[in-house]
Amino acid sequence: MAEVKIVDLSDAPAEGTGMVVEFEHPLTGYEYGIALFNVEGKFYSITNECKRCSGQLGIGEVKGLYVICPRDETPWHVRNGLCKFNKSLSMSTYKVQIKDGGLVIII
DSSP states (O other): OOEEEEEEGGGSOOTTEEEEEEEEOTTTOOEEEEEEEEETTEEEEEESBOTTTOOBGGGSEEETTEEEOTTTOOEEETTTOBBSSOTTOBOOEEOEEEETTEEEEEO
């Protein structure tokens, strides 16, 4: 596993919004795309690509603890990655920590 700084704290999304973060895995060199959200003062991250339609969740509307896919309007829970209407569908989630003036995840 590797700890990856994804953004500086000053560049983090505002309360009730999200953003797309793209980075290269430091060990494998693979490109990753995650969606980062600020909900009720806490940061959450899930895979950016919607499992149902490949829409970008990082640009979706945040409603409570759900992000609404901008392409097919599927609601995904930002904390646990589950689809609101079909709990058998899930997205990968990543724990976000504040460290050294930035946000980091473990991948």
